Amino acid sequence: xxxxxxxxxxxxxxxxxxxxxxxxxxxxxxxxxxxxxxxxxxxxxxxxxxxxxxxxxxxxxxxxxxxxxxxxxxxxxxxxxxxxxxxxxxxxxxxxxxxxxxxxxxxxxxxxxxxxxxxx
Numbered sequence: 001x002x003x004x005x006x007x008x009x010x011x012x013x014x015x016x017x018x019x020x021x022x023x024x025x026x027x028x029x030x031x032x033x034x035x036x037x038x039x040x041x042x043x044x045x046x047x048x049x050x051x052x053x054x055x056x057x058x059x060x061x062x063x064x065x066x067x068x069x070x071x072x073x074x075x076x077x078x079x080x081x082x083x084x085x086x087x088x089x090x091x092x093x094x095x096x097x098x099x100x101x102x103x104x105x106x107x108x109x110x111x112x113x114x115x116x117x118x119x120x
Contacts, residue, residue: 002074005109006081006102010067013111017065020057026050029111030103036115038096049114061090067098077104078112084119095119 009028016024026046029035035043035052043052056062064087071082079102087094101113 002079002104002109003072006072006079007069009109009111010069014065014067017053017057017062020062022050022054022057025053029114030105033111034113036113038117060087062087063090064088074102078102079109085116 013025013028016022016028026049029046029049031046032044033046033049035049037043037052037056040052043049066086067083068086069081069083073080081098081100081102083098083100085096085098087096096116097119098114098116100111100115102109103112104110
């Protein structure tokens, strides 16, 4: 069941990114989440993550995101996902690799730690 729940959150993430719904995107993270974007500082908390995604979307001309899970390990209320994201933006398409640590809070799976970088 948890694998399908995490897949559903990934679909929500894709939709929120596609629509530019930064509030929805931020709500998919835990309140004390951290994001580690490439070549940037550590970003902590929903508000900062919302601002980060807004800046990234604007600077890239973000059009679409597709998340593909390559591996997912779950243990109780935590999980670790390894995957690839295909990002369509104003300059074309990029594929990045990512690791997300998931945490189940208030009955919902949320992104707790989020790191990504270019696929080599």
